[in-house]
Amino acid sequence: MRRFLLAAVLAAAATPAFADEPIVLRGMGSFHVGGRVVEVSGKPVKEVVFSPGGVPAKLDPNGLYQVEGMYAQYFLPQNRKGKYPLLMWHGGGLTGVTYETTPDGREGWLNMFVRKGWDVYVSDAVERGRSGFASPDIWQGQPNFLTKAGPFERFRIGDGPGSWNADPAKMKVLPGNQFPVEAYDNFMKQNVPRWTTTDTAIIAAYTALVDKVCPCVLLVHSQAGGFGFKVAQARPDKIKGIVAVEPAVAGDKAQAANLKNIPTLVVYGDYIATDSRWPKMRQIGLDYADAVRAAGGKVDVVNLPDVGIKGNSHMLMMDKNNKAVADLIGDWLARQGLTE
């Protein structure tokens, strides 16, 4: 396995840059799936001027609300090579923007996998981005907001707590880090508020997405590791492969056998051993992988520094070597017979 991966990395390095080639699509678009209708009653009617200078409208908050739907955008290459759609699910506090352009303006994994011939579906989890969120009359709990220091110190860009500084010259970036630190503020603009009480709604919506567009391959990151494994456990016949990129959460070990026919790749970046939280988070993923293997499943785990890909933060799809990681994943998918 390791020998193959090394060969794949070397082959990828020899692949010519393709960013100048046009992207030819047989279709692109978006849709919403899932959600439910909830009734709110007993609230007073308001009069709202939606825009200064506009005409007042009566806003009756009582009635039926369409909530917890989920947005997905798709890009279908003309020269299709992936046997199934590839669904990209983002991590916590983020949206599908994770997979588009990098914060410093290079192509993201969406473009790269479309160029490889995959039908790609990028979604925003319930509550995030274009999926919207429900009112406090409907949802318990409050959203959390992240300071500029938060992801810098937790996503292995900086060297842990205290490493972020408003003065870039005083930031303690991990040595050799591949994250485009100069564009960190753009990354923070991508961050959106996140609830911690919406997992059930998010999993229901991802399941609705799978029911609509699968059989498919899942590519999940961070928080979406948990969503991906759990939805795969619920719909094992519809998931033909899973790529879990630094899953922060795993599935239910008691149901690990449900994944025994789904080839799975788990990828971790650099600096994990010396981080305050990531050794434990990686162990959660490794334990789950062991449970799937014990049930007869196939899980490949790649720690990128072991195959010569060094310096990756938690945001591997944005790192300066994001193409090398995409190529490793693309080659693994091909080896599973998921391309034609």
Add this chain to the structure above:
Amino acid sequence: MRRFLLAAVLAAAATPAFADEPIVLRGMGSFHVGGRVVEVSGKPVKEVVFSPGGVPAKLDPNGLYQVEGMYAQYFLPQNRKGKYPLLMWHGGGLTGVTYETTPDGREGWLNMFVRKGWDVYVSDAVERGRSGFASPDIWQGQPNFLTKAGPFERFRIGDGPGSWNADPAKMKVLPGNQFPVEAYDNFMKQNVPRWTTTDTAIIAAYTALVDKVCPCVLLVHSQAGGFGFKVAQARPDKIKGIVAVEPAVAGDKAQAANLKNIPTLVVYGDYIATDSRWPKMRQIGLDYADAVRAAGGKVDVVNLPDVGIKGNSHMLMMDKNNKAVADLIGDWLARQGLTE
């Protein structure tokens, strides 16, 4: 092999079919612009488990926040014919999804104008969608949430107040309406909460977008009419044309002369005369058009029923005849010398 073929057929059935020619792009991607950094202080540190089963993290809400940035996604056709980028700005309570696929799965104006050869930039206003929103520590005011009845009755889909009903058989749809009523629930899934206190931040971010990608042409809808005219007044040299689709708000009449060199088209749909609010809202647009003309500017106003395009709701870009309206706009842009 046979099993794979069956799976491939099923997968193909789940993906939308497009009869048109492929879309050939020389590039696509996204970015965020604008915003500001705000400090929050004096709040207690929390411990948060972001995902059930995850590892607890300390969340210090004190610090610097990157807020009020704005998301934009772009599609650049290989066969470029528009002289300038075309920026599509959505209306209130909505996001850039407005311009993508229609609620019933047909192509939206994004695809149509890319196919016409326009570089298209679709954005989410500050607070909406992938732009995110700021915490109550930073923003005054609360978001508003719309019931399923709201847009149906205000957007000239149904016949005014009381026309929506949970039972589709009891809905009072305006006769001949072109909105895809059977997919109305999908449209409601596109709706996101909206504040009424964020206009200054939204205009600042749109101005930042114009400063980044223009000279350009603006295509604005409903609430964004006000944003478009105001940003054009502030950056008249950068705006080469304006298409205002049912603007709910106009610019500042005292600054109307700033638009005198910008060819402008204002488009209205059907059923306006008999609506409870739209005659007044249309008059706001007509009065502003008169002010621009009085200053020497050129504003064409098209009431679609007058040119034989009938049945349009407020969401013209989603209506079943959305291509006829796109073609009218495209032809107008060509007549202004904005294509090559």
